[in-house]
Each structure stands twice: as C-alpha cells, then as structure tokens.
Amino acid sequence: MQNEGTSKPQKQKTSKAERRAIQEAQRAAKAAAKEAGGVKPSASSGGAVPALKQGKVAKPSSQRKDGPQVTAPVTSSEKKVVDRLPEKDRKKDVPHPRMQFDDKHRVEKAKRRAVVNQSEARSRVELFRHLPQYIRGTQLPDLESKFFQLDPIHPSVYKVGLQYLSGDISGGNARCIAMLLAFKEAIKDYSTPPEKALVRDLTAKIGSYVSFFIECRPLSISMGNAIKFLKSRIAKLPHTLSESEAKSSLQSDIDRFINEKIVIADKVIVRHAVTKIRDGDVLLTYGSSSVVEMIFLYALELGKHFRVVVVDSRPKLDGQALLCRLVAKGLNCTYTHINAISYIMHEVTRVFLGASSVLSNGTVYSRVGTACVAMAAHAFQVPVLVCCEAYKFHERVQLDSICSNELGDPDVISKVPGWKDLNHLDNWADNENLQLLNLTYDATPSDYVSMIITDYGMLPPTSVPVLVREYRREHLWI
C-alpha cells in the first residue's frame, strides 16, 4: 500500500462503486497471479502484481464495468508483463481443432500465436459463428512474404502448407499422404538438440507443424488420425534406440502406414466394389473421389460394360477433372450438375460415393452435396455404396452438418467462371443484410446409405462402431 501512495500523482476521489470495482479487480488479479505464479518464481509474480495495481489505480474512472469484465483486460495486461511461457507449455494452448470461435478471448489468444495473419471475416453467418472464419485470399501473399523468416518450419512442411492454402492439394487421401511425406522429410532432417529427449522434442516439433497446417487449412479427419498414429509411434519408441535408428524406424512406420492403410486398402476396396458392378449398369458418382475413380477404371479393365454419370457442383467443380480422365480412358460418361439430380436419377442403377470420414453412428461425413445425392437416390430406391478406407473412421458422433464443418471462401460463390455479366453479387459485402456461406462438408445420415465398402469388407453403416471398437485404434492404424 505504501508504494501506491507515493506513486499516485494526486488523490482521486473514487465513488463507492469504483472502489468496489477496484477491489474486485485486485482480488481477481491475485487469483490469476497465483495460478501463473506456479510457473514463474515468486519474485517476478510479486513484481507483476504491484505493477498491475498501479496500472489499475491510474485509471479508475474508466472502470465502471462489473467485476468479471474487468478481469478480462487484467489478464491480458498481465500476460504482457509475464514472460511468454516456454514452447512446450505454449503448445498446450494451441487451439484444438474443435475450438469454439465465438469466445472472443480464446480467439484473441489464438490470433496472437498465429503464424499466418488472419483477418476478420467481413460478415459472419450467425449460425456458423463457432467455426473458424478465415479469408484465405489475404493469407497466401502474407505467408509468401514471410517465407524466409519462418525458420523453425521445415521447407517441405512449408511447401505442403502453401499447397493446402492455395488449394493445389485437395481430397482426404492426397492431403494425408502429402502431410506424412512432409513429416518424413522433417524427421529425416531432424537432430535432437543437446540435453533434450528425442521423444518429447520430436513430439513438440510435430505439434508445431500441425498448428501450422491448421492455420493454413483446418485438418481433415484422415489427417487427424494419421497424426495420432504418428504421435503414438513416437511415444512408443524404445529408449534404447539411438537417434538414427529411431528416425529410420519412424520413417519406415510412415511408409508402412501409407502403404497398408491407403494404397493397399484402396486396392482391396476396388476388388470388393467391382463385384457389385454388373453389365449394363448406370453408375452415378458425385464430385471427384480417388477411390471411386479407381473402381471405375478397374471395372473397365475387367471388361464390364457400364455407363457413368458424373454429378458436379459449384463452386469447386471437381467433377470436371474426373470426367476428363474417365473419358480419356474410353468410358461412356454423362455430366450434369447437382440441380438436375432428380431428373437423372431414374436412369441410375447404383450410386458410388467417396467419403472424408464415416462416424460412429454411421453418418457419412463428405463433400457438401453428398447428402442430397444420397437422399435423391434413396427416394428412387437406388442403392448407395460409400467407399471409405478404414483409417478414416472416427469414434465421434455427429447429427447434423452445423456443429462441425469447414467454411470456405464466400467470394467464390458470387462469381461464376466464364460468365462475366453475372455480376449482381459483386458488392455483396456492402449489403448488411446479406451474408454468403460456403460450406465444405456435410453429413449424410446412415438411413440413406445402403452399404459401406472398406478394406475390412463390405458392411452396413450400423457396423462402423463395431469396427472402431473391435479393431481398436492400435489395429486400425498399425
């Protein structure tokens, strides 16, 4: 109390409410300092608190707010006084991929740690406020100009991050493989710093790379599972191994994962699925799935006669690339957009869809529009077969597409490529009553799915939790 008296320039007459507010603030500061004081030595936390007190006293008149709101600026100013926590502890504060983004303070914290500069969305759809709203157009030039200043990030990790940001790589399998190969390179060039354990340091490094990827583009479920696998392999490394042995063992683990869980799994799925294609079939697919394409090409090699209908949708229009590749191989194809799905469905005999993941209640989490296609097929009593590798399964349950999703760039919706005169939405941001929403994923309920084809066989959607439970994580991913 003494130093406060001497430092105050003049005695300010504070009202009772203000004094109460100051008291609350000091109590809250003390509680917060006690928590943070566990990390720092007591001297500096003791030094932090009086500085706070001075800061708080100097502006009492502005603090007419209630206690809880006063604590928020207190904690933020305290953060500036206390030194930044070391890397390892900071890692725990990295925003979880399922972070809720309507909490302002968590968002502020996350922003301060961000490597990539994220600007606020111009207008946010209220229903989706809990999802990260990013404007990717400004991120890429910003990340590019910082290219040489981001030293702790390995070049191949950086390259893959840039490719995610710019949309060069898309699709669950492609993203997962690119990420694992980048990690393999990073592990190859890794060397343990002195006085640190390989296991912990490497895990921390991989964690930092993962946060970088998240900032470039939110993780897909396949990527999340692959990261869990890699971390568990690192944690299980025997301590007796030397560094080079550990590194080569990790690299061979990554190779084995890619080989067994993706490449060979795809081959098995293709073998199973081809048995469901008969001569004279009309097969429908939506968007561009790597597995479905392989199924069609293999069936063509086996000499089956069938037709393919490729359904596509704006804004990504991935179906066009698939169409080009199928036509080049000599398949008889029809191309249409999703608005015509009910007109074409009566010709179709089977529907093959790819998935980003299948959840525990049998819901298929896939590219937006898949649910529509599945529902239309169900209405016409056309069987829907979803092809998904087992490593993409996840034990969570999702009932709708709202609670967890990814938001894309809204500007892409307002422009139609090739039609320059359709410019009515050019200034959509100026209109306060208009918000554009570009969802990336949607959830297809299990009622619309007839069968799921995985590398463990062909199952009904209700069997997915059995698979996740019986062939537990260790088996699913190893």
Add this chain to the structure above:
Amino acid sequence: MDFQVVVLAGGTSKNLAPLVSKEVPKALLPVANRPVLSYVLELLEASNLKELIVVVEGEDAAFRVGGWISGAYVDRLHVEVAAVPEDVGTAGALRAVAHHLTANDVLIVSGDLVSDVPPGAVAATHRRHGAVVTTLLCYAPVSGPSDTGSSAGKDKVKKRRYNIVGLDPTRQLLLHIAAGAEVDKDIRVQKNMLRAVGQLEIRADLMDAHMYAFKRSVLQDVLDQKDAFHSIRQDVLPYLVKTQLRSEISANGLYKVEDNANGTVSSQNNLTWMSQHREIAPSAFQALLALSPRSPENVLRTHKCCAYIASKSKYCARLNSIQAFSDINRDVVGEASHLSGYSFSTQNNIIHPSAELGSKTTVGPQCMLAEGSQLGDKCSVKRSIIGRHCRIGSNVKIVNSVVMNHVTIEDGCLVQGSVICSNVHLQERVVLKDCQVGAGYVVTSGSEYKSEPLARK
C-alpha cells in the same frame, strides 16, 4: 529454408557510359544518394537472408564493391564477393560461382534491381509448384513524363523494349518468353504446349525483373551442358521454358533417386504410388500430359517453369539504361519514396540539415539535397537530386536532373534533364539539356549542349 542467394552486380556496363567509370562501377551508381546495390541488399536483409554471394565483373570493380559492402554492412550481412572476368555474361558469372552453390534452390537477383517485392514470394511460389525456375514479372514502367521525352530529337527513336510473355489461365505457369531482338519477328508457340493447357494468354505489358529462383541441380546441369549460353535472361530462361514438355535435363530433381540404400527402394515405390494416385499436386498441365498417348517414361520427363507476377502496388524497376536511371531517381524520391528510407519534410522533399540555401532559393517537392551542399541565391531546384558537398552558384536552375557529389556549378547555369557525375565543374552560363556529363569533366563557360554525352577522353 534451403535457399542460397547470388547477386549479380555486373561491372562497367556500356549502356550507362559515361555515368560508369573505373571508379564507379555500375553497382555503386548512386540512386537518391545511395549506391543502387544497397537497395538489393536492404531488400534481402529485410527478408532475413543474411548470407549472400555477390558476383562482380572485373577485378577493380570487385575490389571497390567489396570495400563498400564491408564498410556499410559489416555486422548486418555476411557477403562473399566473387570477381569474374569481364564480358562473360550472367551465365558465365554463374558458372564461376557454381561450385559454391550447395543449397537445394538458388535465388538469383540482379544488382541493379530497385524494388520492394519480397523475395520470399518468388521463393514460395517456386517451392509450392516444385518448379525448375520461377521468374519475377512486373508491370513494365510507362515511359517518363513528356518534358524529357519532347526534347529527344526526331532522329533518336526510343525503342521501347518489349517482353512477350505467355502464361497459362491461372497466371502461374510460364509457357513462353521472348525478349529483345526476337520480339520483332514472329512469335512461335509450340502446339503441344497449347494442347496441354488449352488456353495461352500472351501479354506484352509484363517485364522480366531479373529475380529468379532456380533449382540448383538443374541450373548446374544446364550451365555445364550448354557452354554457349551467355545470358540467363536471353539463353537459359527461354531454353528451360521451351523444353518444359520434352525435358532433356537428365537430373530432373524431382525424380532423382537419392543415394541412401534404403531410400532407393522406398522412394521408387513412392513415385509409383504418386503417379498411380496422381495425388501430389497434379496441375491441369501435368494431368493432361498424362493423358496424351506417350510411353510412361516420357510422361515423367517434364518440368515446370513458373512466374510470379508482382502486384501493381509494388515498385519494381531495373537500372539498365540512362533513361531508367533518371526514372528510378525520380521515382525513389517521388512515388516509391518508401524505398529511399528517408523521411520527407513538409514540402515533400529531403533536405539535409547541413545543406545551405541562399536567399530566394526555392527547392521544389520531390527533391533531395545531401549533406554539405551549398546553393547560391535565386536558385531553383525542381524534381532533382543533388549529392554531397556540391557548390552551386546563384541563378542556377536545376530541373529534373541528377547531380552527384562534389560538383561545382557556377552562376547562371541551366541544367535540365541531365545527369552530372562527381567532381564535374560547370563554368558560368552553361546550358545542358538531356546531357550526361562523365566524372571529372569541365564544361567551359557559355557552352550549350543538347542530348550529348560528355566525357573526359
């Protein structure tokens, strides 16, 4: 980030005579009273690239450049100055330092580039596409204002140097580049290139800014195999762009199998997986190539050349002619003033506190006066740059010019649109319009020169 930087600082170029001389190589020509090389070095330092190799033609020039760099950047940058014989061209200069290059990629910057485009952007584009070469393209500068242009006589036809650049629809792949003399003849576009991308956009408003990112192995191969290549811009780059689809470079870095014994098997397998899956960033380019009826070996032998187009808000210019020299000087004090690093006074000019102005002397906006300069009475300085320790008499008019250090200008002179190098003495009532006066020259009183280079024999 596994990048190495090489700055090609040239030597004494013929385009810029009489401004350059033995004492002042091209790299040390002052732009807004700072050597032009300092702009490149500041740009690289700002991007955290602290270890550079600077290549200079000629032993003397290398010595001077090295001396200046070690004086100015002693703690901030780690620079190795390499001297190469004169007239070997940029490709020859690179051949000389090729054995010093060890990183995966090399960033090559020309020492006469004045720009604020971050080199990280070029490097990031290079890595993202896995390209063999990435060039920086900027919008070509519009020619200078009319008061300099009008005085050029009818006999001096200013040839605008065009660059013809062909890009794909996404504006990231470089499909065709032609510069210099080739431009006047027909443009030949390869059919297979057109077939591969579908649409080719040809632009004449983009200029090659001479900042390249090369894959080191490819660069070394090209330089070794093609001894006749003289210049990067005119030989190496068009060669790489033309052979994109039928790559003759054997060390196609992407597909080179590393020596590690275990690695051999798995990386081969990797590649077969990738080509089966087409999952590593297949651009439309390569995917369409895969469709064309070729044997599998040919499909792999392609490489990509990318281009990064600098945004219009960035300034980018090269000092390769006298007109460019005047333009850049004007721009650095004018529109691109953030590059100069000085702070402007309220009248939008930079006057050093130790400069002395006589009575009734006006210094207009976008001017610069360096330390120790003295101006007499009733002078008028408009849009010009005056160097250090100049003695300028009364009734002198300096318009649109560049005056370097230690120049003496007597009373009554008129200097318009000219460049006056160091240690020049202009006697009374000299009129210079669009002239370039070399270092140490004495212009006799009362003479009038128009559009002439004056130099000491």
